[in-house]
């Protein structure tokens with residue numbers, strides 16, 4: 001089958017013909033119809049040394065089940081599905097708590113095991129999540145990382161209907177976080193350093209838009225302050241500008257995957273009992289719930305469509321921050 005692979009002596013991404021994945025007991029084989037492109041894919045490629053075992057990236061995967069292994073009863077050949085990206089063990093402590101995203105022995109599609117930049121992908125049947133009718137493969141794919149990460153971040157922050165949430169960063173995640181937060185009944189303050197995105201943020205449903213500069217905390221406070229801040233950007237330094245706009249008991253949720261320390265003074269945290277927490281993808285149950293919400297609230301990503309053969313150019317556009325707002329490839 002045709003696939004984009006990294007490693008295997010290349011160190012970069014190359015298109016190649018590779019064997020179709022084999023499925024075992026409890027697995028399904030999915031014919032890929034769409035694969036979303038996430039910034040994490042670029043980090044994975046950059047972090048893979050030449051000579052590492054070859055791997056197929058891609059973790060926003062939708063398609064049709066082509067074959068099922070023995071023992072699979074929950075899905076069937078011909079089903080339209082998306083891939084819950086953590087192939088969890090189902091037995092460790094986080095799995096027992098329903099937090100498969102923190103599985104201690106799981107594999108991540110496209111990151112630690114082969115993913116969706118290919119014509120076919122192997123999934124454990126439990127990771128094959130049925131797609132609602134009417135949700136197209138290409139529009140469904142971004143929900144499986146960008147959408148889930150946004151949705152779970154808002155829920156992990158404890159966001160309630162009627163509360164005010166500041167969503168920092170309007171990119172692949174943030175552009176879905178805005179309509180998801182609206183669908184959850186929140187008042188949404190979009191925070192973006194890019195003036196060009198102000199109108200876009202409003203068109204996505206944001207009630208207010210702030211630039212995120214040194215005055216942003218005061219501006220957020222003037223709006224009543226944020227109950228929840230969802231940082232979807234990889235940079236965390238700009239969060240320092242929002243501290244004055246945090247309500248007592250606010251939660252600052254880090255859903256981006258940047259490396260920097262969080263610049264919020266301990267005194268400000270203690271005085272108002274503010275919590276900082278990380279949020280990683282989301283659970284399988286949240287994935288199911290999000291697809292239902294997307295259907296009932298008519299939430300769709302804004303996507304650019306490409307073929308898998310254009311993957312090099314797509315990644316170049318992503319590196320240059322030119323994608324609006326998610327690129328989706330078809331094998």
Ligand SMILES: [Zn+2]
Pocket residue numbers: 038039040059145146
């Ligand atoms: Zn991702």
Ligand SMILES: [Zn+2]
Pocket residue numbers: 088089090091092093094095100102103104105106
């Ligand atoms: Zn586990």
